[in-house]
Amino acid sequence: MALSARLEFRQSQQLVMTPQLQQAIRLLQFSNMELNAFVDAEVERNPLLERAEEDGDLPLPEGLGAAPAEPDAGGPSDAEEWLDLGGRSDDAAASLDADPASLFPDATATDLGPGLGDSGWASLRQRSHAGDGEADLEAFAAADVSLKDHLLGQLPLALHDAADRLIGQFLIDMVDESGYLTADLAIVSDMLGASAERVEAVLARMQTFDPPGVLARDLAECLALQLKDQNRYDPQIAALLDNLGLLAQHNLPALRRAVGVDMDELLEMVAEIKRLNPKPGLLFGSVEVQPVVPDVIVRAASDGSWHIELNSETLPRVLVNRTYYARVSRSTRASDDKSYLLTCLQSANWLAKSLDQRARTILRVAEEIVRQQDGFFTHGVQHLRPLNLKTVAEAISMHESTISRVTSNKYIATPRGIFELKYFFTSSIAAAGSGEAYSSEAVRHRIRQMVDAETYETVLSDDMIVDRLKADGIDIARRTVAKYRESMRIPSSVQRRREKRLAAGARSVA
Helix, strand or coil: CCCCCCCCCCCCCCCCCCCHHHHHHHHHEEEEEEEHHHHHHHHCCCCCCCCCCCCCCCCCCCCCCCEECCCCCCCCHHHHHHHHCCCCCCCCCCCCCCCCCCCCCCCCCCCCCCCCCCHHHHHHHHHHHCCCCCCCCHHHCCCCCEHHHHHHHHHHHCCCCCCHHHHHHHHCCCEECEEEEECCCHHHHHHHHHHHHHHHHHHHHHCCCCCCCEECCCHHHEEEEEEEHHHCHHHEEEECCCCCCHHHHHCHHHHHHHHHHCHHHHHHHHHHHHHHCCHHHHHHHHCCCCCCCCCCCEEEECCCEEEEEEEEHHHCCEEEEHHHHHHHHHHCCHHHHHHHHHHHHHHHHHHHHHHHHHHHHHHHHHHHHHHHHHHHHCCCHHHCCCCCCHHHHHHHHHCHHHHHHHHHCCCEEEEEEEEEEEHCCCCEECCCCCCCCEEEEHHHHHHHHHHHCCCHHCCCCCHHHHHHHHHHHHHCCCHHHHHHHHCCCCCCCCHHHHHHHHHHHHHCCC
């Protein structure tokens, strides 16, 4: 077979993503914090970019204030075409870690303020004698006393030997924010060159520190330390702490046999344990939680419609300094310098345009979501409609991938709370008849309402929940109910009956 060379012409189409287009797509899916960090980096890199003053007179781009929740009848403009590119991003499934040994579901619901140790009062006294003689009460009130500082303040009072204090400081460094000791004492003994007995003795003395229960190695020891501090520790309560697994399962008959007391006394002991603090370290300064800042704000208008606007606090505003560009370009002679200035100008103009288009796109998507989910905003979660990305994309003439990027890490403030935009996209549950389908989130809400209304005598099984939902016109299978119940961390009917029985017995004892 002979080989020969020849020329051929072929015509084909290929999508080439320029760096500017890739940047625009990234901006669209950034959260407000990521976007501000990106803009700060660009302002630092590009001499022609400036941050607009926070209290300046720079208004929002025209059309980005209040907006009606009506879909745009026209197709996408030329300025929006660069958005409708790229593959569709998949949603990451969020999983919740269940703790079967958690006996205190409400332990972290109340944020107790930081404690005031002796070191805090000492620093207050020092400030009161310094300067003009007035105490800086505002600075003292804002001070956050950490658990580590509180424990270190007690260390010299309990341990007088220098070697013991060194061991104590090492152990304090190994305490987590809940107050539990995370270090293995055998490893601590090897690292410090101290005997295991000495480390154990130091730990035993430190476990009498305030708050009671601190420096425990597990939940049972934490509760035991608090009971010892109250002089309530006895062999029966020790046997109960040795069988916390049975208490977590609400298996009272087995627990009663293990402890060796009658049911009334057992319920009294359980009620006493539930009054203890399973995480004593949280009484002091902990990790600061960053609040969610909404990107879109929805308010009810006087005519019954919805007022939708972007949150100006989350919109980074940049200015292109053309005056500086003109002045520098006139004095620039080298071609490389002129090319650099032109590149900076083009990059600055593109960033300003990209930020403007990002804001407009978020507003359009939010308008359509509010229009589609008007029942939710008016009546509540039980009126949440099934909604998918394709429905919104077709309504505003955009690609589904654009809608997916817009709704990722974006939040909307409504009269019913702050929600992620993706919250409003839910699957559908068919109606029993020919009626409209139900949102899966609305069905979850109904299941939660049924469970919350239960009593000890009226605990509902999954089959009974299915029957009630079908009576309301919702065609749902038992396995779907079980899946929704487990996703909301609702125990089975047997477990719920045990919990309610335990709660009823504790109330009668109290």
